[in-house]
Amino acid sequence: xxxxxxxxxxxxxxxxxxxxxxxxxxxxxxxxxxxxxxxxxxxxxxxxxxxxxxxxxxxxxxxxxxxxxxxxxxxxxxxxxxxxxxxxxxxxxxxxxxxxxxxxxxxxxxxxxxxxxxxxxxxxxxxxxxxxxxxxxxxxxxxxxxxxxxxxxxxxxxxxxxxxxxxxxxxxxxxxxxxxxxxxxxxxxxxxxxxxxxxxxxxxxxxxxxxxxxxxxxxxxxxxxxxxxxxxxxxxxxxxxxxxxxxxxxxxxxxxxxxxxxxxxxxxxxxxxxxxxxxxxxxxxxxxxxx
Amino acid sequence: xxxxxxxxxxxxxxxxxxxxxxxxxxxxxxxxxxxxxxxxxxxxxxxxxxxxxxxxxxxxxxxxxxxxxxxxxxxxxxxxxxxxxxxxxxxxxxxxxxxxxxxxxxxxxxxxxxxxxxxxxxxxxxxxxxxxxxxxxxxxxxxxxxxxxxxxxxxxxxxxxxxxxxxxxxxxxxxxxxxxxxxxxxxxxxxxxxxxxxxxxxxxxxxxxxxxxxxxxxxxxxxxxxxxxxxxxxxxxxxxxxxxxxxxxxxxxxxxxxxxxxxxxxxxxxxxxxxxxxxxxxxxxxxxxxxxxxxxxxxxxxxxxxxxxxxxxxxxxxxxxxxxxxxxxxxxxxxxxxx
Numbered sequence: 040x041x042x043x044x045x046x047x048x049x050x051x052x053x054x055x056x057x058x059x060x061x062x063x064x065x066x067x068x069x070x071x072x073x074x075x076x077x078x079x080x081x082x083x084x085x086x087x088x089x090x091x092x093x094x095x096x097x098x099x100x101x102x103x104x105x106x107x108x109x110x111x112x113x114x115x116x117x118x119x120x121x122x123x124x125x126x127x128x129x130x131x132x133x134x135x136x137x138x139x140x141x142x143x144x145x146x147x148x149x150x151x152x153x154x155x156x157x158x159x160x161x162x163x164x165x166x167x168x169x170x171x172x173x174x175x176x177x178x179x180x181x182x183x184x185x186x187x188x189x190x191x192x193x194x195x196x197x198x199x200x201x202x203x204x205x206x207x208x209x210x211x212x213x214x215x216x217x218x219x220x221x222x223x224x225x226x227x228x229x230x231x232x233x234x235x236x237x238x239x240x241x242x243x244x245x246x247x248x249x250x251x252x253x254x255x256x257x258x259x260x261x262x263x264x265x266x267x268x269x270x271x272x273x274x275x276x277x278x279x280x281x282x283x284x285x286x287x288x289x290x291x292x293x294x295x296x297x298x299x300x301x302x303x304x305x306x307x308x309x310x311x312x313x314x315x316x317x318x319x320x321x322x323x324x325x326x327x328x329x330x
Numbered sequence: 331x332x333x334x335x336x337x338x339x340x341x342x343x344x345x346x347x348x349x350x351x352x353x354x355x356x357x358x359x360x361x362x363x364x365x366x367x368x369x370x371x372x373x374x375x376x377x378x379x380x381x382x383x384x385x386x387x388x389x390x391x392x393x394x395x396x397x398x399x400x401x402x403x404x405x406x407x408x409x410x411x412x413x414x415x416x417x418x419x420x421x422x423x424x425x426x427x428x429x430x431x432x433x434x435x436x437x438x439x440x441x442x443x444x445x446x447x448x449x450x451x452x453x454x455x456x457x458x459x460x461x462x463x464x465x466x467x468x469x470x471x472x473x474x475x476x477x478x479x480x481x482x483x484x485x486x487x488x489x490x491x492x493x494x495x496x497x498x499x500x501x502x503x504x505x506x507x508x509x510x511x512x513x514x515x516x517x518x519x520x521x522x523x524x525x526x527x528x529x530x531x532x533x534x535x536x537x538x539x540x541x542x543x544x545x546x547x548x549x550x551x552x553x554x555x556x557x558x559x560x561x562x563x564x565x566x567x568x569x570x571x572x573x574x575x576x577x578x579x580x581x582x583x584x585x586x587x588x589x590x591x592x593x594x595x596x597x598x599x600x601x602x603x604x605x606x607x608x609x610x611x612x613x614x615x616x617x618x619x620x621x622x623x624x625x626x627x628x629x630x631x632x633x634x635x636x637x638x639x640x641x642x643x644x645x646x647x648x649x650x651x652x653x654x655x656x657x658x659x660x661x662x663x664x665x666x667x668x669x
Contacts, residue, residue, distance in 0.1 A: 055478060143440060167478060169600060170448040172436035175404075179440035184532050185404055187433045201535070206429040208594070209539035213403075215532040226593075290445030290491035294458060294472065297483045306642060311651030317663040319631070319647060328608050328629055329551060329575050330668045 042098020045089045048161035049082035049103055051111040055166050078114045081162025083230035085223040088192050089160050090122045100124045104149055112246035112269050119241040120233040128246055131273040138289035143176030148277040159220045178220035186215055188224040247271045331365040332421035339430050340373040345382045348426035348500035355503040356424055357387035362455045363469050372407050374400035380516050387508030394519040402430050405529040408437040413524030420493040422471050427497035435497050445488030446495040447473035449599055451502055451622045458487055476599055476618045501547050501603035544594045551577030552606045557584035558613025565590050567657045574661050582620045598623035612653045616641025
């Protein structure tokens with residue numbers, strides 16, 4: 040079995056699980072700046088599956104593909120520290136406002152540019168939207184099968200892959216031909232941590248955007264070691280049709296955003312005293328809520 | 331107005347609960363828009379399946395019956411639904427936000443280049459005025475869902491593309507018989523029209539399904555724990571309380587992520603929606619995604635060491651303090667007074 044060409048779709052997301060008081064601006068919009076940006080958790084599960092295949096099948100390459108603002112190069116570097124071979128950041132103002140359909144269009148064009156490929160692996164969903172739509176939509180646009188909610192890639196043999204998937208009420212093992220798109224469930228093994236060797240090797244990996252902002256002289260360094268360059272692709276680089284990108288390529292529109300307002304019920308406040316708790320339980324029994 | 335379509339899932343020969351709930355919602359959306367309701371069933375051995383669907387108000391049931399179509403695999407189901415939608419041009423298409431619906435609906439949305447909103451917690455019909463184009467849209471589907479970690483509630487619309495697609499979790503919509511006597515038309519789908527052998531390249535080798543032994547959805551009493559319970563060990567106390575009260579134990583997403591409790595017991599937008607007569611929330615802060623799954627409980631008791639916990643604002647009773655002291659007291663005083 041020769042090496043596989045694997046593309047991992049990953050996203051840098053605001054850490055919506057750690058939302059502080061300053062997360063919302065006074066006008067009711069989300070204050071993205073106040074939220075830490077992290078590697079989307081299930082994309083790390085996906086990366087781990089890719090790295091396991093790389094260990095198992097020599098000659099395998101793992102390329103990270105992400106779309107986002109310039110700072111999203113951080114997650115490509117993070118993936119390289121953990122064992123990925125490199126990555127590409129799709130970044131362009133013209134992508135702004137893309138919904139899942141427009142995003143999957145852009146990603147599928149970038150995957151085509153990297154073709155031929157064997158496996159596209161992505162997390163099941165990103166925590167900022169929880170839609171789980173981009174993986175299947177990319178698969179459809181590439182015209183390849185999809186296997187969603189993977190827990191373990193069991194084997195790859197002669198262009199046939201065997202995968203165990205997590206369903207709501209059980210597990211299912213499927214076989215599918217390559218190439219295909221796989222999305223990985225959070226119950227899959229966690230991603231390994233950074234490897235010292237790769238952390239040193241890729242310490243100076245930078246995207247073009249980061250190089251332009253950096254005061255250090257990386258140019259010579261990157262000339263000597265081209266693997267340190269994190270490529271950036273614009274709309275023009277992937278030959279995208281502008282009508283299918285950003286707001287104009289997004290059929291879903293946000294009509295209204297409401298801040299979550301807590302509508303209070305008449306709440307009775309009790310202490311943890313024996314008296315209060317006994318009173319509560321008596322009341323619940325008397326009104327036939329319990330017992 | 332074009333019709334509302336519901337993709338119906340099959341579980342052991344029966345239409346899945348979530349699909350019956352969507353048919354009920356679909357019926358009311360169709361009435362509001364003065365259009366028809368159509369169901370799509372794809373599987374194997376489906377003879378007579380329409381009898382389960384008509385009472386929920388479907389005017390047409392489209393059936394694709396072939397032994398290769400059960401259990402579900404993505405490509406053949408996607409090919410049939412895509413073909414059918416292209417031919418019938420629905421105004422709205424609804425799918426369960428299940429392992430199947432969340433695998434299938436995005437594939438359809440991509441193929442038809444139309445909008446899809448996942449995990450809606452409410453669906454309504456309403457108008458929209460687009461300032462930029464000075465255009466008035468009538469009777470759009472408002473797809474309402476919490477977003478961005480539950481800090482906002484977003485209303486999403488698809489003004490220009492059809493069908494308007496949405497997925498909804500089980501238990502969010504209410505299942506209601508429309509009329510026991512309601513009858514519609516059965517249309518058998520001509521499989522050759524949309525299927526090819528290439529659609530069957532993904533093969534299921536093995537399946538292990540657990541039966542629905544955990545049923546928090548229909549529990550009358552739920553003792554739910556959040557991250558504030560602190561450990562899997564502390565969760566045992568919740569099981570004790572649920573045991574004496576005759577209820578079930580559930581958890582918030584944070585508790586599931588923390589490994590305190592299994593995913594099948596998760597309450598909230600990405601879990602199960604429950605409406606028990608009593609919901610005891612232990613160490614649950616009460617983010618909107620959680621509340622979306624339990625705020626219709628008849629009585630809510632919140633136990634939390636933080637008097638400012640958001641859940642307290644929808645609770646009927648709040649007890650401030652250490653739950654490891656409070657829960658044993660509740661057990662003790664229940665047992666003392668119930669006999």
